Amino acid sequence: MLILTCPCCGVTGEETEFHAGGEAHLKRFGPGSSEDQFEEYLFMRENPKGVHFERWRHVNGCGKWFHAARNTMTLEVYGTYSAQTHTPPQDLRDRISEKVPGWSWREFQ
Numbered sequence: 351m352l353i354l355t356c357p358c359c360g361v362t363g364e365e366t367e368f369h370a371g372g373e374a375h376l377k378r379f380g381p382g383s384s385e386d387q388f389e390e391y392l393f394m395r396e397n398p399k400g401v402h403f404e405r406w407r408h409v410n411g412c413g414k415w416f417h418a419a420r421n422t423m424t425l426e427v428y429g430t431y432s433a434q435t436h437t438p439p440q441d442l443r444d445r446i447s448e449k450v451p452g453w454s455w456r457e458f459q
């Protein structure tokens with residue numbers, strides 16, 4: 351069971367209080383983009399064994415969306431942060447790098 355803390359209202363709860371919304375930090379392409387870019391946006395997703403960034407919604411609380419960084423193998427939650435960012439906060443990335451040797455943030459395509 352995942353234990354998440356909503357960064358919007360500060361409530362900590364089990365994952366049943368939240369709803370997963372898929373991968374975070376997807377790059378969206380607007381009008382004029384190629385079919386390959388649109389296909390990538392619609393269908394291509396990361397499925398890592400390890401550190402993953404996801405979107406979550408606090409459905410049984412404030413109702414707001416946020417991002418969570420967690421490990422898909424250990425289910426450890428490294429942290430949650432606002433969905434209004436393009437990249438995870440630097441302190442969270444530093445914390446993950448300390449716990450997962452060799453990991454580093456990269457821009458998603």
Ligand SMILES: [Zn+2]
Pocket residue numbers: 356357358359360361408411412413414
């Ligand atoms: Zn909340």
